[in-house]
Amino acid sequence: MDDDKPEKRLSLTDATTFAQQLCLAHGTSYAVASALANATVSAQAHGQHEVGFGHLPDYLSGFATGRIATAAxxxxxxxxxxxxxxxxxxxxxxxxxxxxxxxxxxxxxxxxxxxxxxxxxxxxxxxxxxxxxxxxxxxxxxxxxxxxxxxxxxxxxxxxxxxxxxxxxxxxxxxxxxxxxxxxxATAYVNLLRAAEAGEAIPAGWAVDAQGNETRSAREALHGTLLxxxxxxxxxxxxxxxxxxxxxxxxxxxxxxxxxxxxxxxxxxxxxxxxxxxxxxxxxxxxxxxxxxxxxxxxxxxxxGKAKEQAYARAVREGISLPLSAYDAFKAQVQ
Amino acid sequence: MDDDKPEKRLSLTDATTFAQQLCLAHGTSYAVASALANATVSAQAHGQHEVGFGHLPDYLSGFATGRIATAAxxxxxxxxxxxxxxxxxxxxxxxxxxxxxxxxxxxxxxxxxxxxxxxxxxxxxxxxxxxxxxxxxxxxxxxxxxxxxxxxxxxxxxxxxxxxxxxxxxxxxxxxxxxxxxxxxATAYVNLLRAAEAGEAIPAGWAVDAQGNETRSAREALHGTLLxxxxxxxxxxxxxxxxxxxxxxxxxxxxxxxxxxxxxxxxxxxxxxxxxxxxxxxxxxxxxxxxxxxxxxxxxxxxxGKAKEQAYARAVREGISLPLSAYDAFKAQVQ
Missing domain, CATH: 3.30.1370.60 (Malate/L-lactate/L-sulpholactate dehydrogenase, NADPH binding domain)
Known part of the structure; x- marks a missing residue:
C-alpha cells in the first residue's frame, strides 16, 4: 500500500472479527463468515490485498445477489x-x-x-x-x-x-x-488495467485483442483476453x-x-x-x-514465498493495513 | 525422420527384441533389458526418437562405464x-x-x-x-x-x-x-545444437551464455545454460x-x-x-x-498428445523406422 494514502490499521484478531461482521451483515451463516474471514485475513496478512480485503467486495456482492449461497x-x-x-x-x-x-x-x-x-x-x-x-x-x-x-x-x-x-x-x-x-x-488482469490507465504498452505475450490477435496495446487487451x-x-x-x-x-x-x-x-x-x-x-x-x-x-x-512470509511476520507484530477509504466503505455496511 | 535417408523398418515386436539383445550384449540382466526395451520402443513408437532408440546409446554407454548398474x-x-x-x-x-x-x-x-x-x-x-x-x-x-x-x-x-x-x-x-x-x-538442448550448426540466432529467453547473460547466439548458448x-x-x-x-x-x-x-x-x-x-x-x-x-x-x-497417439497407431500398423546408420551401428554391437 502507498505510504501517502491514509490507512486503517487492524490487529489480525480485529481484522478477522471485522470481516466476519461484514459477512454476517450480508446474511451469511456464522460458519461461512468465519471461514471467509480467516481466509481473507490470511491473504491480507501475507501481503495479498487483491485476494484479501480487496476481494471481499466480490464476496459481499455475491452474497447479496445470490451467486454465493449465504448459508451453504x-x-x-x-x-x-x-x-x-x-x-x-x-x-x-x-x-x-x-x-x-x-x-x-x-x-x-x-x-x-x-x-x-x-x-x-x-x-x-x-x-x-x-x-x-x-x-x-x-x-x-x-x-x-x-x-x-x-x-x-x-x-x-x-x-x-x-x-x-x-x-x-x-x-x-x-x-x-x-x-x-x-x-x-502471463500476467494478472489488474496489470492490463494499470497499463491502460498509464497509457503504457504491454509486453508481447500478455494478451490478445478482441479479434484474437496478439497486442501490445493495453486498451485493446482490455477488450480481449489474457494469454x-x-x-x-x-x-x-x-x-x-x-x-x-x-x-x-x-x-x-x-x-x-x-x-x-x-x-x-x-x-x-x-x-x-x-x-x-x-x-x-x-x-x-x-x-x-x-x-x-x-x-x-x-x-x-x-x-x-519469501516475501509473503516476511509480510505475515510483520502482520503478526503490527497488524494489517486497509486503505481508509475501503475501510470506511466496509464500515458503513455493518452499521 | 527425413524421407531421403535410408531407414530400417522393424515391427514393434522385432524392435523390442532388438533393444533387449542390445542391453543383454552390454551385460544387463534379462529384467533390465526387458524393461528398458519396452520403454525404448514405446517412446520410439510414439514418435519420440530422441528418448527412444536415439537415447539408447546413452544407456549402453552407461552400462559399459558403470554409471548404470547392469543387473540392479x-x-x-x-x-x-x-x-x-x-x-x-x-x-x-x-x-x-x-x-x-x-x-x-x-x-x-x-x-x-x-x-x-x-x-x-x-x-x-x-x-x-x-x-x-x-x-x-x-x-x-x-x-x-x-x-x-x-x-x-x-x-x-x-x-x-x-x-x-x-x-x-x-x-x-x-x-x-x-x-x-x-x-x-524453454527449449531442448538439441535445438541449440541445430541452431548453432545452421548458424541461426536463437529466440530471447532460450539460454544464457557462460557468464550468465542472456544470449541470442546459439554458439554462445552451447557454452552456457538453458533457461x-x-x-x-x-x-x-x-x-x-x-x-x-x-x-x-x-x-x-x-x-x-x-x-x-x-x-x-x-x-x-x-x-x-x-x-x-x-x-x-x-x-x-x-x-x-x-x-x-x-x-x-x-x-x-x-x-x-494427439501427434504421439497418431504416431503410435501408425507404428502398430507399420512398425518403427530407425536411420539405417544407427541400426547398423547397433547391429554391430550384438554380433
Missing amino acids: EPIVTQVAPAMIRCDAAQGIAQLGFDRAFPVLCSNAHQLGIALFAQFNAFTCGELGYYTRRLAREGLVALAFTNGSPLLTVAGQSRPLYSTNPIAFAAASAAGRLLAIDQASS AFGGGRGANIALMVEVLAAGLTGANWSLDAADFRAGSESPGAGMLVIGIAPRLLDECFASRLGEQMTRLEALGVYLP | EPIVTQVAPAMIRCDAAQGIAQLGFDRAFPVLCSNAHQLGIALFAQFNAFTCGELGYYTRRLAREGLVALAFTNGSPLLTVAGQSRPLYSTNPIAFAAASAAGRLLAIDQASS AFGGGRGANIALMVEVLAAGLTGANWSLDAADFRAGSESPGAGMLVIGIAPRLLDECFASRLGEQMTRLEALGVYLP
Whole structure:
C-alpha cells in the first residue's frame, strides 16, 4: 500500500472479527463468515490485498445477489480412504476445505498421500492459503483451481480457461515455507488495467485483442483476453489445471462457469488439493529442504514465498493495513 | 525422420527384441533389458526418437562405464498404504516402476490416489511413458523427474536443475489420451545444437551464455545454460519439480547429480508419479473429458498428445523406422 494514502490499521484478531461482521451483515451463516474471514485475513496478512480485503467486495456482492449461497452447508464425503469429495453447495470454497482439513491431514499422514476434490463452489480466493495450511502440518501440498473464463491460448480469441493457478508449498525444518502460487496467465488482469490507465504498452505475450490477435496495446487487451504464460508450455499447464480442477472434481469447466463478479449464478468452480507426507519417504526431508533452500539462495536464486512470509511476520507484530477509504466503505455496511 | 535417408523398418515386436539383445550384449540382466526395451520402443513408437532408440546409446554407454548398474534389483517398499518407495539401486528408472506398477494401480483404484517415489536411479527416459501407462488403466496421472543439471533461471549462470519435466495424462471414454510431457526449459538442448550448426540466432529467453547473460547466439548458448520457459513462472515450475522429484523422494538434487552422459557415477535421479482414480469422484469423468476435448478442438485448440497417439497407431500398423546408420551401428554391437 502507498505510504501517502491514509490507512486503517487492524490487529489480525480485529481484522478477522471485522470481516466476519461484514459477512454476517450480508446474511451469511456464522460458519461461512468465519471461514471467509480467516481466509481473507490470511491473504491480507501475507501481503495479498487483491485476494484479501480487496476481494471481499466480490464476496459481499455475491452474497447479496445470490451467486454465493449465504448459508451453504458443504457436503463432505470420504469416497475412498485417501479421497475426500466436497459439494460446496454453491457456497464459498473455504468452508468445505475447513471441514475436511483435519481428516485430509490425517489421511495423508497415515496413507502417504491424500486428496480433496471440491465442485460447485465460488472461486477459491488465494490458492496459496490451502497449500500453506497443509505445509504447516508437515505435508507437501499441491493445489489447482478454475473459475470463470479469462485466459486463452495463442491463435484463439475466446477465453477458454480461468487464470487456472497452481499452488505448491513445503515447509523446511526451520519452519520456512517454500510456497508457489501462480496463475497460468502471463500476467494478472489488474496489470492490463494499470497499463491502460498509464497509457503504457504491454509486453508481447500478455494478451490478445478482441479479434484474437496478439497486442501490445493495453486498451485493446482490455477488450480481449489474457494469454497463458510461456507460450505453448504454459497453455498446457492451464489445460492440465483445467482437467485436474474441473474435470476430476466434476466442477464446471471454465467455459461453462458463470462470472464470479456479477449475476446471481454460482461459477460452480472446482478445486483439487493434494497432500503428501514426506517423512514417510525420507525422515530428513524437512532438513534437506532447508539446506537446499539455503544453497539456492547463496547461488542467488529468489525463493518464491519469501516475501509473503516476511509480510505475515510483520502482520503478526503490527497488524494489517486497509486503505481508509475501503475501510470506511466496509464500515458503513455493518452499521 | 527425413524421407531421403535410408531407414530400417522393424515391427514393434522385432524392435523390442532388438533393444533387449542390445542391453543383454552390454551385460544387463534379462529384467533390465526387458524393461528398458519396452520403454525404448514405446517412446520410439510414439514418435519420440530422441528418448527412444536415439537415447539408447546413452544407456549402453552407461552400462559399459558403470554409471548404470547392469543387473540392479530395485528395492520396492510400500511404506504406507498409498505410498510406494523405490530404491533403484543405481540402475535404470523403468524397472522399479514396472515392479511397482500393478500395486500402484491397485492402490490408486482402492484408495483414490497413490504415489510412487523413486530415488537412486538413472534418468528416466520419456517421462510420458509412465503417465501414459497409468492413464491406460483409467487413472489420471502426474509425473515429475530430475537429473543432471542443465537449466538455470534468469540472472544465474550455473545450471541449477535438470530439464525437470512434468508429465500428465488422462484417457477419455473413447480411449483418446490427453497427454502432456514437457521440460521446464524453454527449449531442448538439441535445438541449440541445430541452431548453432545452421548458424541461426536463437529466440530471447532460450539460454544464457557462460557468464550468465542472456544470449541470442546459439554458439554462445552451447557454452552456457538453458533457461526455464516462461520467465519466473517457469522457473518456479522447475523448482517445484525439483522438490517433488528429488526432495520428496530423497534422490540427489540436480546440483549433486552426476552427468548422465559420461563417467561411471550414477546421477542418482528421482521420479515421483501420482495416480488418481477419477471414477471414484465422478463416474462420468471419462465421457466428460472426451466431450471437453471435442469442444476444445472445435474451438481450434491443439490438444497435447494427439501427434504421439497418431504416431503410435501408425507404428502398430507399420512398425518403427530407425536411420539405417544407427541400426547398423547397433547391429554391430550384438554380433
